[in-house]
Amino acid sequence: MNRFxxxxxxxxxxxxxxxxxxxxxxxxxxxLSQARKLHAHLVTSGIARxxxxxxxxxxxxxxxxxxxxxKKVFDEMRKRDISGWVVMIGACARNGYYQESLNIFRExxxxxxxxxxxxxxxxxxxxxxxxxxxxxKMMHCVVLKCSFESDGFxxxxxxxxxxxxxEVENARKVFSESSGQDLVVFNAMISGYANNSQADEALNxxxxxxxxxxxxxxxxxxxxxxxxxxxxxxEKVSEMLEMMCLDGHKPDVVSWTSIISGLVHNFQNAKALxxxxxxxxxxxxxxxxxxxxLLPACTTLANVKHGKEIHGYSVVSGLEDHGFVRSALLDMYxxxxxxxxxxxxxxxxxxxxxxxxxxxxxxxxxxxLSEKAVELFEQxxxxxxxxDHLTFTAILTACSHGGLTDLGQKLFLLMQNKYRIxxxxxxxxxxxxxxxxxxxxVEAYEMISAMLMEPDLFVWGALLGACRNHGxxxxxxxxxxxxxxxxxxxxxxxLLLSSLYANAGSWGSVVRMKKMIKKKKLSRVPGSSWxxxxxxxxxxxxxxxGDAYYxxxxxxxxxxxDPENGRLSKWFHQKQHTNPNTMRNPKRKDKERxxxxxxxxxxxxxxxxxxxxxxxALASATELLASHCIxxxxxxxxxxxxxxxxxxxxxxxxxxNKTTPATVSVIPKLFTxxxxxxxxxxxxxxxx
Numbered sequence: 001m002n003r004f005x006x007x008x009x010x011x012x013x014x015x016x017x018x019x020x021x022x023x024x025x026x027x028x029x030x031x032l033s034q035a036r037k038l039h040a041h042l043v044t045s046g047i048a049r050x051x052x053x054x055x056x057x058x059x060x061x062x063x064x065x066x067x068x069x070x071k072k073v074f075d076e077m078r079k080r081d082i083s084g085w086v087v088m089i090g091a092c093a094r095n096g097y098y099q100e101s102l103n104i105f106r107e108x109x110x111x112x113x114x115x116x117x118x119x120x121x122x123x124x125x126x127x128x129x130x131x132x133x134x135x136x137k138m139m140h141c142v143v144l145k146c147s148f149e150s151d152g153f154x155x156x157x158x159x160x161x162x163x164x165x166x167e168v169e170n171a172r173k174v175f176s177e178s179s180g181q182d183l184v185v186f187n188a189m190i191s192g193y194a195n196n197s198q199a200d201e202a203l204n205x206x207x208x209x210x211x212x213x214x215x216x217x218x219x220x221x222x223x224x225x226x227x228x229x230x231x232x233x234x235e236k237v238s239e240m241l242e243m244m245c246l247d248g249h250k251p252d253v254v255s256w257t258s259i260i261s262g263l264v265h266n267f268q269n270a271k272a273l274x275x276x277x278x279x280x281x282x283x284x285x286x287x288x289x290x291x292x293x294l295l296p297a298c299t300t301l302a303n304v305k306h307g308k309e310i311h312g313y314s315v316v317s318g319l320e321d322h323g324f325v326r327s328a329l330l331d332m333y334x335x336x337x338x339x340x341x342x343x344x345x346x347x348x349x350x351x352x353x354x355x356x357x358x359x360x361x362x363x364x365x366x367x368x369l370s371e372k373a374v375e376l377f378e379q380x381x382x383x384x385x386x387x388d389h390l391t392f393t394a395i396l397t398a399c400s401h402g403g404l405t406d407l408g409q410k411l412f413l414l415m416q417n418k419y420r421i422x423x424x425x426x427x428x429x430x431x432x433x434x435x436x437x438x439x440x441x442v443e444a445y446e447m448i449s450a451m452l453m454e455p456d457l458f459v460w461g462a463l464l465g466a467c468r469n470h471g472x473x474x475x476x477x478x479x480x481x482x483x484x485x486x487x488x489x490x491x492x493x494x495l496l497l498s499s500l501y502a503n504a505g506s507w508g509s510v511v512r513m514k515k516m517i518k519k520k521k522l523s524r525v526p527g528s529s530w531x532x533x534x535x536x537x538x539x540x541x542x543x544x545x546g547d548a549y550y551x552x553x554x555x556x557x558x559x560x561x562d563p564e565n566g567r568l569s570k571w572f573h574q575k576q577h578t579n580p581n582t583m584r585n586p587k588r589k590d591k592e593r594x595x596x597x598x599x600x601x602x603x604x605x606x607x608x609x610x611x612x613x614x615x616x617a618l619a620s621a622t623e624l625l626a627s628h629c630i631x632x633x634x635x636x637x638x639x640x641x642x643x644x645x646x647x648x649x650x651x652x653x654x655x656x657n658k659t660t661p662a663t664v665s666v667i668p669k670l671f672t673x674x675x676x677x678x679x680x681x682x683x684x685x686x687x688x
Contacts, residue, residue: 019047023056032064051077055084062091068384071100080111086118093122096354097386099420101126102135117148124157128164136161140174150179156188163192181212187219194227199236202227216247222254229262237262253284261293269297273306288322295328304336321350327359334363354386361394370402389421396430405438429458436466445475457486468500476500491517 022038039057042048048057054077061070074080074088085108092101105123120143127136140158148154155178162171175181175189186209193202202224206216221244228236237259241251256279263272276294279286286294291314298307311329314320320329326349333342346352346360357380364373377395381387392415399408412431415421428451435444444463448455460482467476480497483490494517501509 019053020056023053023060032066035060035064048073049076049078051079051081051084055081055087058084058091059087062087062095067091067095067097067100082113082116085113086116089119090122093126096129096388098126098129102130102132103420115142115146117146117151117154120148120151120154121157124154124161128157128161131165133165136165149177152178152180152182152184155180156184159185159188159192163188163195166196168192168196168198181214183214183217183220186214187217187223190220191223191226194223194230197227197231199224199227199231199233218244218249218252218254221247221249222252222258225251225255226258226262229259230265232262232266232268251282253279253287253290256282256284257287257290257293260290264293264297267300269300269303272297285317286319288319288325291319291322292324292328295332299332299335302336304333304338307332307336323351323353323355327355330356330359330363334359334366339363339367339369352383352385354380354388354391357385358388358390358394361391361398365394365398365401368401370398370404373398373402374404374407387415387419387421389424389427392419392421393424393426393430396427396434400430400434400437403437405434405440408434425453425456425459428455429462432459433462433466436462436469439470441466441470441472441475445478455482457483460486464496468496471500471503473500473506 019038019042023035039048042053042057047053054073057073058070061067061073070088070091074084077084085104089101089104089108092098092104101122105119105126108119120139123139124136127133127139143149143154143158155174158174159171162168162174171189171192175185178185186205190202190205190209193199193205206220206224209216209220221240224240225237225244228240241255244251244255256275260272260275260279263269263275272294276286276290279290291310294310295307298304298310307329311320311332314325314329319325326345329345330342333339333345342360342363346356349356357376361373361376361380364370364376373395377391377398380391392411395411396408399405399411408431412423412427415427416423428447431447432444435441435447441463444466448459448463451459460479464476464479464483467473467479476497480494484494494513498510498513498517501507501513
């Protein structure tokens, strides 16, 4: 008999203990609609004001993911003891409301309540995910003051926090000074080493762990596998798998997900897909984390075919409705250019979360649909969905791409004043880009000067690009100097400054800049585009000497543009055409290169596609004519016609051989034929 069914009929449940048990029963089964009816009955009867019942209601709403309702119940409690604060702070931390968790903790301190050991791990988790180092270190002082350093869960939380901050040495100090080093503490330190690319140190710690008489468990081995996978050491990963099996533990879904994540992180996308197949062959079924990790492998090279296959698998396995899987699918379709599929998928989502909204706003922003992004942001705000730092990064990106300068500035202030979200580096980069596109370069520089944190290369890069577009040489020089300090081996920023000098007619500065680049032997990653048609994969790589329209075809064996990882490691280009007139006049030569560099790679792709279509049509016509001649020769028995057909085939082969230059290479298993890309003449001034 359903215990809840008797509630609307009578009030026989007068005992507070019975009500508390009934709330717990609904919480275990996630019976949200029925529990709301029970909550309404408790409010009308006045029982909901009791501290114990209110605490149970807070815990219930938290278990159902309704943190907003839990906060409302918590705020209406007359007497809030420490157990209510523990439930509320832990609820916010578990459900991603990290800033709210810290705010409630500050509110608790304001009421003068004594700190409880159960609250500390939740607060440390919130400060870790917010990267709030100041608050986290303050909590460490509080832990020492209250003598909580012997608690294993608090020690492991401190180690996790410092590891997330990148302060592995401080994490090691906490580990060494802890009195009770159990399995949980060891695993936290091993994970800290592994997550900070120090997998060898993690492996050494496993040896110390065994000497202390503590045997590693599955979590220990998975941490080691994740660490070596992240740094791309495949031999060590295989060794860890063997040692794991010898230790009596079988690799589970987490183990394979860590391997796939490491391969995707190191741009080994084909190997990641193979690892996914091996995982299925071993009888293991992927979870939402596996699908979320694998989808970026399809996004790297806009391989929507494999993305749709993974989407189909997630539908069959029932993982499509998971929030992070739905978000990853939206991101994949958006970055592959299928914005309509992303919109359909978003509108079909019944329960839209913060992650889902953020992904769709990013899709609109990246496709230049700024108005739709703003509408979706307003819808998200109206529905009461939680706005986080990624939400504002997405909407500021949309404002930047759409030229919505005033709105972007208002949202930047709204983020700080209303939602209490401290600006991060990505927010400042968006604002600098927003102001730079509007021509407010000086205002953008003033914002950088007023930053409380050190600007990164994205912030200075946005300023340098704005100075390039609006001809501000002084600020461009400052931005280029800062970028040279942050990435000294990249010549792209200096070339951009050189281009700015050329536009201003400062040819002496251009010569000095290029001499300095040549002297330091700085390298530049060439721009590239690619075309995929059926099984044909062609990469178009820009030449190095400023002639962006002279392109090369990549070769997988030579490592120019590997279709598996999409990275340029070694490249080459066709011999450039030199104009004697420009060679006599260096200034004129630089001017022409500046004009030619404005040619977008899409022009080259369109030309290649046109030549490809014409060549395929010619080949098909030749084959059809040859087949017709052979058929006529067989019917008439004329040897002369057979000879003619043979000559036609021979001429076809000669024509194909003649139209295949040496620099056009064949990618194994991907190319079916190769074609000549004709040399493009210099575009007339102002054509693009």
